[in-house]
Amino acid sequence: MGRNVRGLNLINPHNPTGWIFPKEQIIRLCDWAARSGLFVIIDEIFSSCIHDPDAQFDSFLSYRNKLTNPEKVIYVWSPSKDFGLPGTKLATIHTEMPALLKSLNRLSSISPVSTMAEDFIVKLLSDGEFLTSFKRQMVSRLRAHFSFIAEHLKRLKIAFVPASAAIFVLIDLRKHLSRSSFEAEDELMHKLEGVGLYLTPGSHMEALQPGYFRLVFACSKEELKEGICRLYKFLGRDSSGVQDIEYEQ
Incomplete structure (x- = not known):
């Protein structure tokens, strides 16, 4: 209330649900935003993490010319998630706004990207075979x-949001709260930490109601199995039936 909204930030694939927004929906959103005098930032930081074989993902850059006013939209990508390289502190920005380009050029002279990181990323992205x-x-x-x-969330009767992309899943632990409040959500988070589990609570992601947690599965298969076994233990369930993860050859 009372805030002057200047723009929208859309992460596609979405964090924390792992959903993919279809291009038709994004085009309508961007055209509406342009008519409303708003900028749109399209962040595709998880664009290579599409794990659902039936999912359709179209990068914004492949259909940006279909927008009524594409210069009002800013595209952002970084190797920090797709390649697990947050330490490079590097991102790509595509924009047609001269004022923004001018500002970014000035900013780069004050706080430039490491030349070592630039050289590394250029070599990495130039290796098609790799x-x-x-x-x-x-x-x-x-x-x-x-x-x-x-599979194991279903066994544990924990509801979750079916994800098509990204490195996490949003799970519903509302029935395990002592009461329906964000304070109770924090209490549950600390109880989970007590058995060696860290799940990001919904309050850290601007959730509208308490009880939702983000579970990241981008780790080794041994760590993931151990994490699930700890969740079984936390819920008072036997984890002896948890099998090793097998990868496709």
Whole structure:
């Protein structure tokens, strides 16, 4: 209330649900925003983490010319998630706004990207053979990890949001709250930490109601199995039936 909204930030694939917004929906959103005098930032930081084989993802840059006013939209991508390289502190920005380009150029002279990071990323993205192999293996493992998580969440009768992409799943632990409040959500988070589990609570992601947690599965298969076993233990369930994760060859 009382805030002057200047723009929208859309993460596609979405964090924390792992949903993919269809391009038709994004085009309508961007055209509406332009008519309303708003800027739109399209963040595709998880664009290579599509693990659902039936999912359709179209990068904004492939259909930006279909927008009524594409210069009002800013595209952002970074290797920090797709390649697990947050330490590079590097991102790509595509914009047609001269004023923004001018500001970014000035900012880069004050706080430039490391030349070592630039050189590394250029070499990385220039190696087509490696990129093909890396993405194939990454997607295969993300798919296996999500399937593993989904199977055991169902066994534990924990509802979750079916994800098509990204490295996490949003789970519903509302029935395990002592009461329906964000204070109770924090209490549950600390109880989970007590058995060696850290799940990001919904309050850290501007959730509208308490009880939702983000579970990240981008880790080794041994760590993921151990995490699920700890969740079984926390809920008072026997974890002896938890099997090892098998990857496709």
